[in-house]
Amino acid sequence: MIKSPKLGLFPVVSAVILTIVVVATLYPFVHMIAVSLSGDVYVIKNEITVWPKGFNVNMYNLVLGDPKIWTAFRNTILYTALGTAISLAVTSMGAYALSRSQMAFRKSLTMLIVFTMFFGGGMIPTYLVVRSLELVDTIWGMALPGAVSTWNLILMRTFFAGIPKELEESGRLDGLNDIGIFFRIMVPLSKASFATIALFYAVSMWNNFQLPLLYLRSPDLFPLQVLLRNLILAGTASSGDVTRIGGDNLIVEESLKYATIMVSTLPILIVYPFVQKYFVKGAMIGAVKG
Amino acid sequence: MAQASATPRPIGKGKPISAPKAHRFKRLWQNNKYLWLLFLPCLIYYLVFRYAPMFGLVITFKNYNLFKGVWNSDWVGLKYYRLFLNNPDFWPLMRNTFLLGLYRLIFGFPAPIILALLLNELRKAAFKRFVQTVSYLPHFISNVIVASMVIMFLSPTGGLVNNILSGLGFEPIHFMNKPEMFRGIYVLSEIWQHIGWETIIYLAALTAVDPQLYEAASIDGASRLRKIWHVTLPGISSAIVITLILNIGQVLEIGFEKVYLMQNPAIYDTADIISTYVYRIGLLQGNFSYGSAIDLFMGIISLIFIYGANWISRRVSETSLW
Secondary structure, three states: OOOOOOOOOOHHHHHHHHHHHHHHHHHHHHHHHHOOOOHHHHHHHOOOOOEEEEEEEOHHHHOOOOHHHHHHHHHHHHHHHHHHHHHHHHHHHHHHHHHHOOOOHHHHHHHHHHHHHHHHOOOOHHHHHHHHHEEEEEEHHOOOOOOHHHHHHHHHHHHOOOOOOHHHHHHOOOOOOOOHHHHHHHHHHOOOHHHHHHHHHHHHHHHOEEEEHHEEEOOOOOOHHHHHHHHHHHHOOOOHHHHHHHOOOOHHHHHHHHHHHHHHHHHHHHHHHHHHHHHHHHHHHHHHOO | OOOHHOOOOOOOOOOOOOOOOOHHHHHHHHHHHHHHHHHHHHHHHHHHHHHHHHHHHHHHHHHEEOOOHHHHEEOOOOOOHHHHHHOHHHHHHHHHHHHHHHHHHHHHOHHHHHHHHHHOOOHHHHHHHHHHHHHHHHOOOOHHHHHHHHHHHHOOOOOOHHHHHHHOOOOOOHHHHHHHHHOOOOOOOHHHHHHHHHHHHHHHHHHHOOOOHHHHHHHOOOOOOOHHHHHHHHHOOHHHHHHHHHHHHOOOOOOOHHHHHOOOOOHHHHHHHHHHHHHHHHHHHOOOOHHHHHHHHHHHHHHHHHHHHHHHHHHEEEEEEE
């Protein structure tokens, strides 16, 4: 773009707006970290804004000392690993088949799949199917009902369709069938796309609240999100511990809750900057083809 | 996406059209068996978890009985649809669902476009990348966390927002107990969570705008804003239209999780929507037929919405999903 000779109002306004966006996004996290690390006296007086006062890690000791949070972390990791593996396998194989021009009925099958983006049986009939398969209150109730995201399937199909036909032909000359071509040629070629789709699946599984709400019953199967909701929103925080530590029950509960939020968000905040480019890449493929 | 499936594609391997039927099927099977094998798990998934529930919708015309099962329960015709249409909750639920989706569309749809335009005008690449990285972040935070943050920040006792208000000399406001505030709070939290992520589609479209158009506009003496109006916006108009159609189609498909997590009985007047009602009254209280009937009713209205949006867009702008 050509640089205009004088600085108008526009760049200033735009810089101000963008700065507001950045602050509005980051400040809530900064505030929660500051409160969770502050002494209760300062929290009660509402003195904490950006920086902790009376620095201590009591709240984190309390949160991490609760065996329930470790069980929930373990469950979440288990569901995320298993769910992502299944989703990635089913989605990539299905997407590859749909991307091949010699695949018979592929247009009808694609229509069949795309239709589910706009219409579905709804919450209760799906629940009845899951229940009749006896998946309720098992790890499979987490891994299977949401295994394929139609959006991700279409993304991968678009990606495979862009791989030159010659690579497939060369595999055929080497005597490979379609399954061999997929696993020996396509998978090694598409590591970046697999990483992108795997990350999409992993994040949606890690964050999922609806699946466990509908399909899990036993507390020892609950993933992190359900535990968090019970601790923070349903107000069942272990208040016995809270009163022992601080004077005003309600206020100290605030820093305890912020500490709980930070403990469960930290894994995402730490991993996010490193994997961000894969997400954007995936969204870009979707955008261009959208 | 649907666009790609609509384009004509070459018929595989140039097989002769006049070949005998049996021979053709044999050939089809030979050419395809491994691909179909790869596709099989995906097909099973869609049949079991997406299409079987659609057939399960017959229970909306039956009095679903736990012991008799879906197929053996007694037929009751349109009883549950009549029940819903005559329910005093019907109009409030429709209104809440529609208005929440509409406000989400009116305020949530332009926001990322404006942000993308501002980002596009930035000259410092490092600052641009920083703003992008930061603004995408909340998209990856779970709804449970976002709802918790909203409720805690708005709490009348020690919540961040009320701290600021009382610092300015105002009385604390019990935000989450006021039905008239729920829609605004919900829409703001949606924008906070997704504005950055939703810019990606527009930023991708912006990279395709020809730089020569900007030069030509500069030579003609166009200002910054005029260039945005006459070059940038037309350049991304098809991305805008496609996103708009998709968003209109989803006006009634408000995410269940977040509304469910943010609502409480004090604000059901505005915060109770179809999906949360179906969960509470249908699933939790065991009214399976009634709940499914509501879901199907809304599903059909939603289908009409997206079909209508697509139809209008095809007439007006020659851009459409299918």
